[in-house]
Amino acid sequence: MHQTGFIQPIYIDNIKVPSSYLKEINKIKLLKGKEQHNNFDVKHDNPKFIKNTNEILSPKFLEIGNGHGFKNYKIINMWVQKYLKGEHHSLHIHTPKTSIFSFIYFLKTTKDSASTFFYNVGHPYVSTEAIEVTAKTGKLIVFHSTIPHEVKANNDNVRTIVSGNIEYE
Numbered sequence: 001m002h003q004t005g006f007i008q009p010i011y012i013d014n015i016k017v018p019s020s021y022l023k024e025i026n027k028i029k030l031l032k033g034k035e036q037h038n039n040f041d042v043k044h045d046n047p048k049f050i051k052n053t054n055e056i057l058s059p060k061f062l063e064i065g066n067g068h069g070f071k072n073y074k075i076i077n078m079w080v081q082k083y084l085k086g087e088h089h090s091l092h093i094h095t096p097k098t099s100i101f102s103f104i105y106f107l108k109t110t111k112d113s114a115s116t117f118f119y120n121v122g123h124p125y126v127s128t129e130a131i132e133v134t135a136k137t138g139k140l141i142v143f144h145s146t147i148p149h150e151v152k153a154n155n156d157n158v159r160t161i162v163s164g165n166i167e168y169e
């Protein structure tokens with residue numbers, strides 16, 4: 001019997017956050033958004049920000065892409081989010097395009113930082129178990145941009161991440 005189907009992997013790894021990178025991120029002005037603090041008000045293709053991020057994360061992005069038969073990638077856009085106590089990010093996907101992957105890189109967390117919850121494609125129309133990925137400084141999560149995810153109310157004033165989208169080629 002022939003069998004086929006779809007899988008939506010979620011990759012998790014840890015990469016030490018360089019202090020020089022953190023210093024650069026700290027210079028980025030974040031505004032209080034509807035759900036959490038972020039820099040959604042600025043263009044998300046800042047070349048310096050992308051270059052600095054690639055220096056840290058490119059080995060992991062390439063390793064994941066190679067597993068899907070891709071040789072190269074580019075970061076399309078990226079941004080910073082900081083969650084104060086009670087702040088959250090409601091259920092969303094990044095793009096409906098399956099060639100695009102998204103990432104979350106945890107820069108600052110405490111034991112009280114909120115987890116990210118991932119759901120199967122189709123959620124909430126299709127009800128599935130959530131996959132909880134806890135917040136930890138240096139943790140990198142890479143996932144298909146079509147995977148629904150959310151951050152429930154945060155419980156510290158620290159949780160800071162960079163997130164964005166990469167396209168493989």
Ligand SMILES: [Fe+2]
Binds near residue numbers: 092093094149
């Ligand atoms: Fe997201």
